[in-house]
Amino acid sequence: MILAFIVFAIAIVITTVLESTVMHGIAFYDAIPDLSLVVLINFGFYFGRFSGQLLGAFSGLLMDIVYLAPPGFNLFVRTLIGFIAGSIKEIVRLDFILLPMAITAIFLLTKYLITIILSLIIGNLANIGLILSVRTLFELLYTTLVSPLLFLIFNRTIFLLKRRTYD
């Protein structure tokens, strides 16, 4: 469990750094897939809401640092996402293409919704304008399209980690 958390935390670090650097080279209409969110919901599905929210908190803190967001903003959003993902544990195993895509799309919409609500609460209306843009739509499509591949990779990773634990 701890090993899995470390592995996924490293994955979160890598994807967050990639999103802020080289992935701009493959941006589509300025949109970059939210890979770290896919990592987070994968982890939540397999390890439950407690672990999910902890990894979400880690991811949020990292993003607050990397993206110079108001301290606590991404912490709030990602923790909640991790918690929700952990609440619907393991249903993603049913399918590896359409279901991951659908779940990713739903979680992205959830992220936007939480962000809007939080922005509304804290009075940062600029965030709402950014969310209600075409760029968001492309981010949604882009992330949804690449999600099956990431689900496949993390499913395999989790399988290997669990086998190692049993051995």
Next chain:
Amino acid sequence: MWKFFRRNRDLATLILILAASLISLWISGKTALAGPKEIGMFFTTAFQQATTSVGSFFSNTFASIGRLVELQQKYDELIKRVQTYDAQQTSLDQLRAENESLRQALKFTTSLNFANLAAQVIGKNPGVLFSTITINKGFNDGITKGMVVIGYQDGIRGLIGRIESVASSSSQIRPLTSEELFVGARLENSRYDGLIHGQGNAGQNLIMQYVDSQAENQIAIGEPVITTGLNSDFPAGIRIGIVAGIGGKVFDNSLELDVKPAVVFSKLEYVYVLIKKSGDQP
């Protein structure tokens, strides 16, 4: 409290983290809790920003389409320009070749002993396979029927034929390859005479008849054949061709030679009409 926390560990942790994040946001001072005015502004601002965003997306898309159309037009224009340059290049190449040909011709025409008139081949009769050649000079240029026409190819001066009909600005030549044109010919080295004519086809060799049979052992393949200048309009010494074969019927007392023309008729571009003047011996 502790019991609640232990019983609802997940939820309690979530509440703690979310509370911490909200406190962090509040302490950071970068944000403030929204009042009724801000909430009211949210709906209008959100609507405005969404409308602007969607509008700018479509306007950018249409602008891109416009740019694509413009690029397509520029592309078509450039393609036309390239085609024009190609055509110009082709013309340039043709002009270079023509220039070279004319340079050779000029060198040739200054070396001729006869007054001559250069003319360009403007037509060959395709129906009878080069049995007539049309040039761009006629009686306005001083050409009359029966004038001798010669050509210059690869440094060799060769007999082409004779003017058969004349118009104001064009003339027709009866070529040497025609079956109807007979020319007095001489073997340049062995000095035997004969009569030469074509076979009606530009691609076939000429036939030299009435060559003395005694010449058989003296004639060599490749020996040049020239005009005799005897009793005809053709001046003496003009190259007709070379001997390509020796034949003749057993019962005849003359030989029949196969002669390869000095000029390739299918490649003719320019010819020279030898001008007759009073007192001239062409």
